[in-house]
Structures are given as C-alpha cells and as structure tokens.
Amino acid sequence: QVxxxxxxxxxxQPRKSLTxxxxxxxxxxxxxxxxxxxxxxxxxxxxxxxISYDGRNTFYADSVKGRFTISRDNSKxxxxxxxxxxxxxxxxxxxxxxxxxxxxxxxxxxxxxxxxTTVIVSS
Amino acid sequence: DFVMTQSPxxxxxxxxxxxxxxxxxxxxxxxxxxxxxVDWYLQRPGQPPKLLIFLGxxxxxxxxxxxxxxxxxxxxxxxxxxxxxxxxGTYFCMQALQTPFTFGPGTKVDLK
Numbered sequence: 598q599v600x601x602x603x604x605x606x607x608x609x610q611p612r613k614s615l616t617x618x619x620x621x622x623x624x625x626x627x628x629x630x631x632x633x634x635x636x637x638x639x640x641x642x643x644x645x646x647x648i649s650y651d652g653r654n655t656f657y658a659d660s661v662k663g664r665f666t667i668s669r670d671n672s673k674x675x676x677x678x679x680x681x682x683x684x685x686x687x688x689x690x691x692x693x694x695x696x697x698x699x700x701x702x703x704x705x706x707x708x709x710x711x712x713x714t715t716v717i718v719s720s
Numbered sequence: 721d722f723v724m725t726q727s728p729x730x731x732x733x734x735x736x737x738x739x740x741x742x743x744x745x746x747x748x749x750x751x752x753x754x755x756x757x758v759d760w761y762l763q764r765p766g767q768p769p770k771l772l773i774f775l776g777x778x779x780x781x782x783x784x785x786x787x788x789x790x791x792x793x794x795x796x797x798x799x800x801x802x803x804x805x806x807x808x809g810t811y812f813c814m815q816a817l818q819t820p821f822t823f824g825p826g827t828k829v830d831l832k
Binding site: 632634641642643644647656657658659692694697699702704705706707708710711712713 | 721755757759761763768769770771773774775778780781810812814816819820821822823824825826
C-alpha cells in the first residue's frame with residue numbers, strides 16, 4: 598500500500614529552524630518527483646516546494662525561496678524540508694505528496710498525499 | 721506567477737442533482753504537447769486532498785465517472801453529474817504548467 602508519513606513538526610520560535618521529514622513506502626520512491634504543500638489554519642492549499650526524482654532539480658514558492666530547502670535520500674525513501682528563518686505566516690500543516698506519472702502522458706497529477714505534520718511558529 | 725480563481729466559492733448541492741465548478745487561470749495552461757496542465761482535488765474535512773482530475777480531463781484512478789473535467793486554455797470546469805453525500809468538501813483547481821504550482825482559493829460544497 599502506498600504511504601507517505603510526515604514527521605518533525607512542532608512549535609518553534611520565530612527566526613528559528615526546523616526540519617520536516619517524509620517517509621515513503623509501497624512504491625519505487627526514486628521514480629517520482631516529490632512535493633511539499635502547506636495549509637495554514639482555515640486557509641487554502643499553498644504549494645511550497647518540489648524536487649525531481651533524482652534530486653538534481655528543486656523548485657520553490659516565492660514565499661519560501663532562500664529560507665526553505667527540499668532534499669531527498671532515495672536510498673532511505675525519504676524527502677525532507679528544511680525550514681529556516683521561520684515566520685508566523687509559516688504556521689501550517691505541511692504535507693508531502695507524490696507527483697504521479699501517467700505512462701503515456703507523463704504528468705499524472707499529485708496523486709498521493711500524506712496526512713501532514715503541523716508547524717506552529719510562535720514566541 | 722499563474723493566478724487561479726474559482727467560482728462559486730460556496731456551492732450548496734442537492735443529492736442526485738448535477739453540480740459544476742469553474743476555474744480560471746491568469747495565463748493559458750495549454751502546453752505545446754497539447755495538454756492542459758490543470759488538476760482538480762477534493763479535500764474532505766480533516767483529510768488530505770484527493771486527486772480527482774489531472775491534465776484537465778483525465779480521471780484519476782478510482783475516481784467515479786460522475787466526475788468530469790473539461791476546458792482549455794484559461795477556462796476549466798469540474799462537473800459532477802449526480803451529487804452524492806460523500807462529495808461534500810472543498811474542491812481546488814491547481815495549475816501544474818510551471819512552478820510555482822498554484823491553487824485556486826477553493827469551492828466549498830455542502831448539502832442543502
């Protein structure tokens with residue numbers, strides 16, 4: 598069964614750092630690009646970052662560029678998100694997600710999502 | 721960046737009746753490969769989003785055929801042919817043509 602499980606969330610002071618981790622199982626992790634998406638309390642979805650299947654290419658939302666770093670370890674089936682210089686508006690549930698691949702078309706949507714881990718930035 | 725808008729933002733529905741949600745992008749989502757890079761997701765309360773439609777009109781695995789996606793360029797529609805009680809939640813469109821991917825604000829669907 599395909600699974601993504603996030604960990605590492607918690608309460609952190611402004612301007613501090615935190616690293617989130619996502620453990621994947623049930624599929625060939627190294628074949629898929631991975632994403633992080635967040636949702637602030639009572640708000641909509643915000644795409645945060647993505648990483649290519651081999652880790653060579655990374656992409657970020659403008660709101661986190663220069664502060665967050667996405668990385669992956671295909672030998673451990675994990676994708677991480679390092680959060681630095683945290684601000685109050687970074688408070689959210691952070692979910693990792695798999696970018697699916699349709700065999701004939703290529704892109705297949707964000708087809709697998711974890712339950713998320715909560716980050717609260719507060720003094 | 722691509723700005724995604726949705727309408728309506730709130731949609732009361734009656735089970736058995738059809739429903740429709742519109743999504744508009746600030747720029748065309750039609751790629752040179754002929755596909756429109758827009759997805760539709762349903763987020764039920766307390767749950768992560770679930771992929772319904774990718775590339776504008778392709779139903780994801782296991783998604784009932786009462787859900788359909790259409791449109792091209794900048795205007796897209798998600799239709800539910802006959803609403804069921806389990807369809808309540810918030811529907812989001814998302815553009816995947818270019819990073820940063822961007823979501824619409826969401827359409828909250830609940831029962832009348």
